Amino acid sequence: MIKHIVMWKLKDPADAQRFKAELDSCRGIVPGMRAFETAIRSDGLEANCDVVLNSSFDDKAALDAYLVHPRHKEVSSLLGTLRESRSVLDYQTP
Numbered sequence: 001m002i003k004h005i006v007m008w009k010l011k012d013p014a015d016a017q018r019f020k021a022e023l024d025s026c027r028g029i030v031p032g033m034r035a036f037e038t039a040i041r042s043d044g045l046e047a048n049c050d051v052v053l054n055s056s057f058d059d060k061a062a063l064d065a066y067l068v069h070p071r072h073k074e075v076s077s078l079l080g081t082l083r084e085s086r087s088v089l090d091y092q093t094p
Helices: 013-024 060-068 070-080
Strands: 002-010 033-040 051-057 083-092
Touching (some): 002 013, 002 060, 013 033, 013 051, 013 070
Antiparallel strands (some): 033 051
């Protein structure tokens, strides 16, 4: 299984709900996507980003299919205009 974790710092944190809604539209768009959870920073809890995606895929082929899917590309293009920075970590689990 491949974990795909992405964190974004937004230009305007007030856009977090919109950002999350766009991300959520990518849930289930490819076979082999096992999990897809998005979240927005919570007041009173530690965070150095505004939005996070925690997802998992059966294998690298499923992750690659997600990354090139037209809906993912469309959402990525829009979200790129709203973010200040992006961090990603993909890793394999047993």
